[in-house]
Amino acid sequence: xxxxxxxxxxxxxxxxxxxxxxxxxxxxxxxxxxxxxxxxxxxxxxxxxxxxxxxxxxxxxxxxxxxxxxxxxxxxxxxxxxxxxxxxxxxxxxxxxxxxxxxxxxxxxxxxxxxxxxxxxxxxxxxxxxxxxxxxxxxxxxxxxxxxxxxxxxxxxxxxxxxxxxxxxxxx
Amino acid sequence: xxxxxxxxxxxxxxxxxxxxxxxxxxxxxxxxxxxxxxxxxxxxxxxxxxxxxxxxxxxxxxxxxxxxxxxxxxxxxxxxxxxxxxxxxxxxxxxxxxxxxxxxxxxxxxxxxxxxxxxxxxxxxxxxxxxxxxxxxxxxxxxxxxxxxxxxxxxxxxxxxxxxxxxx
Numbered sequence: 239x240x241x242x243x244x245x246x247x248x249x250x251x252x253x254x255x256x257x258x259x260x261x262x263x264x265x266x267x268x269x270x271x272x273x274x275x276x277x278x279x280x281x282x283x284x285x286x287x288x289x290x291x292x293x294x295x296x297x298x299x300x301x302x303x304x305x306x307x308x309x310x311x312x313x314x315x316x317x318x319x320x321x322x323x324x325x326x327x328x329x330x331x332x333x334x335x336x337x338x339x340x341x342x343x344x345x346x347x348x349x350x351x352x353x354x355x356x357x358x359x360x361x362x363x364x365x366x367x368x369x370x371x372x373x374x375x376x377x378x379x380x381x382x383x384x385x386x387x388x389x390x391x392x393x394x395x396x397x398x399x400x401x402x403x404x405x406x407x408x409x410x
Numbered sequence: 411x412x413x414x415x416x417x418x419x420x421x422x423x424x425x426x427x428x429x430x431x432x433x434x435x436x437x438x439x440x441x442x443x444x445x446x447x448x449x450x451x452x453x454x455x456x457x458x459x460x461x462x463x464x465x466x467x468x469x470x471x472x473x474x475x476x477x478x479x480x481x482x483x484x485x486x487x488x489x490x491x492x493x494x495x496x497x498x499x500x501x502x503x504x505x506x507x508x509x510x511x512x513x514x515x516x517x518x519x520x521x522x523x524x525x526x527x528x529x530x531x532x533x534x535x536x537x538x539x540x541x542x543x544x545x546x547x548x549x550x551x552x553x554x555x556x557x558x559x560x561x562x563x564x565x566x567x568x569x570x571x572x573x574x575x576x577x578x
Contacts, residue, residue: 370533371498378532386532 239265242317246285250277266322271334274310274325278340281312287321289313290341293348295355297381305329306357310337327357336361354379436574443487443513444566445475450486450510452503454493457520457552461492464555474562483509488565489542490558494522495535507542513577515569517561518544521551 239247243265250256254277256267269277281287292311299305304326312321327334336359337344348359349368356377359365367374376383391399453461465471465479472478480486483506495503507516518538521527524547526536538544545568548561 369498374497384532387530388526388536390530 240319243319243321246281246319246321249280249285253280261322264320264322266324268324268326271325271327274323275335275337275340277323278310278312278337281321282340285314286316287312287314287319289315290337290344293337293344293351295351295357295379297355297379299381300329303328306332306355308334308351308357331358332356333358333360335359338363353377356380436572439577440570440572444569446477447475447487447515447565447569448485449476449479449488449490450483450506451479451481452489452491452506454491454495454499455522457492457523460552460555461490461519461558464558469555469559471559471562474559474566476562483507484511486510487513488515488517490517490519491523491538491542491544492519494527494529495538495541496533497535500535500541503538504541515545515565516542517546517548517558517565519548519558519561520553521549523547524549527551 239260247256247258247265247267250267250269251258254269254273256269256277258265258267260266278287278290289312290310291313292309294309296307296309297305298307306327306329308325308327310323310325312323313319314321325334332355334348334357336348338348339361345362345364346368348362349365351357352359352362352365353367353369354377366372370378389395389399453459463469465476476488483489487510489507489510491503507514516538518524522529522534523538524544526534528551530536535541546561546565548558550557553561
């Protein structure tokens, strides 16, 4: 762990109950969901973490509890530090508070999480789908969403796939 | 334009010095359509780079009549769908196809426009022929500029063989 990060993670452990660990050479802190906005405000104001580079989410499957982890990556440009925050969120009605008050660029990243994972963001000024069409149903990046692929038609299954293709005037 | 082998009258021998030739209406109209077919700018993804390369100086498409690419569908004859079409883009593509004036043709350039390519999933339309009627499919990922020009030559053959009875 970078020496400059030591006092920072100690402050996080003391105030917000973070569990800090070193994952693949990067420092990671697991923060409960109710403390995340206050944590980011502290990091931005007191410890000069001015850049939020990524908000993403991971779905650990229907069996895991909590099901989703939201991952925030904060960068400090002045001290060249790198910190990852993980927020576990449960599977039923997943919801996180918005980060747009602290970092303006969280706007589209939270829209992407809502679009692809279905994790509702409370207090977001403009929560709607970003990548999928407006009227799409379902959240594609969840583990229980079907892949949506089309079975390729080889010579051994030519006839059975042919049954599901359009015939008649619509046929090409 | 084939003169002697079509068995025309000796009219041309008489009028040749006056600077007149005779031909059929089919040939004349098809000649006009192929020699000045202007494509519509519809580069969506990586195939667009190869389409640009085909239009640029080295592999010049202007020598085949495609002098420039108009982004406006009202002024274009040919829609080269270059790249993968996502489900969000599909209604837009159909809208632009409907806005083109007759006669119009469609070339599906690349694997993603022909059949979905490597992207066999929920977000990509599996072949643009689900949305618009396609005349020529050009395979490749991406097809080389020469391959696209080969596809355009094939389209010209198709247009040259069109008969008066098929015109809308």
